[in-house]
Amino acid sequence: MKYPGRVVRLGEADPKVVKAVKAQLNKALHLAQEAGGALDEANPNFGVTTEQAVKLFQSRNVDALRQPLRQDGEIGALTWAALFGEANVPVAEQAGTPLLQKVVEVAASQLGVREKPKNSNKGAEVVAYLHSTGTAPGNPWCCAFTYWCFGEAAKALGVANPMLQTAHCLTHWNGAKQQGAQRVHKSDAVANPALVKPGMLFIIDHGGGSGHTGVVERVAGxxxxxxxxxxxxxxTREGGGVYRLRRKIDTINKGFIDYA
Structure with a gap:
């Protein structure tokens, strides 16, 4: 069964979802052989007993990165993937607009760029990223990198660059709506990963005015x-190059910016 696009928890109202969850828990945990017996699949109620079974399942299983599932009795996309299989969670590999798809392509063309010298926030490419936002060499450059990618993509398509011109991640987050972008907050993205699309930018707040950002290339649950x-x-937010990484959506503590 496909992930319903929301966290399934105590009080879930969709009887089809509840029945599917109970059937899968019965199968995965061999509950018919346990002392308490199997969950009643005919009962459309997601009650305390089902919640306890979910916690038991979470305690015995891991996510796709082999990390323990959070034992909270709630079925988000990670637990859903472990319970029903990775093929049943949202996957997105194509951006929603030609511009955002081009942004992803431009970003990918920069893989392998490194600071020169190391740990300097400098180097020909890095200086170009910073220069695009009017920022001096030697400064942190993750946000400038995303602005440069948008600029190159817009130039290739003959359109205006819609992104806020800044090298500061939290300034970008705070000003994105006035620039015409939509923001997807962490809580909404965790509940429904299908809201996150390739070409979006993620924003992490590290506190003290510091942050980190990058381009979403693909979404899988x-x-x-x-x-x-x-x-x-x-x-890290202070590394020396352009890299392809994989992150959990729930580690993106601010959210996502969408210029679609």
């Missing part, structure tokens, strides 16, 4: 595949 500047293989 509660995971996003990204292309990011000023990072490295560990996903």
């Amino acid at each position: 509660e995971f996003i595949h990204t292309i990011e500047g000023n990072t490295d293989g560990s996903g």
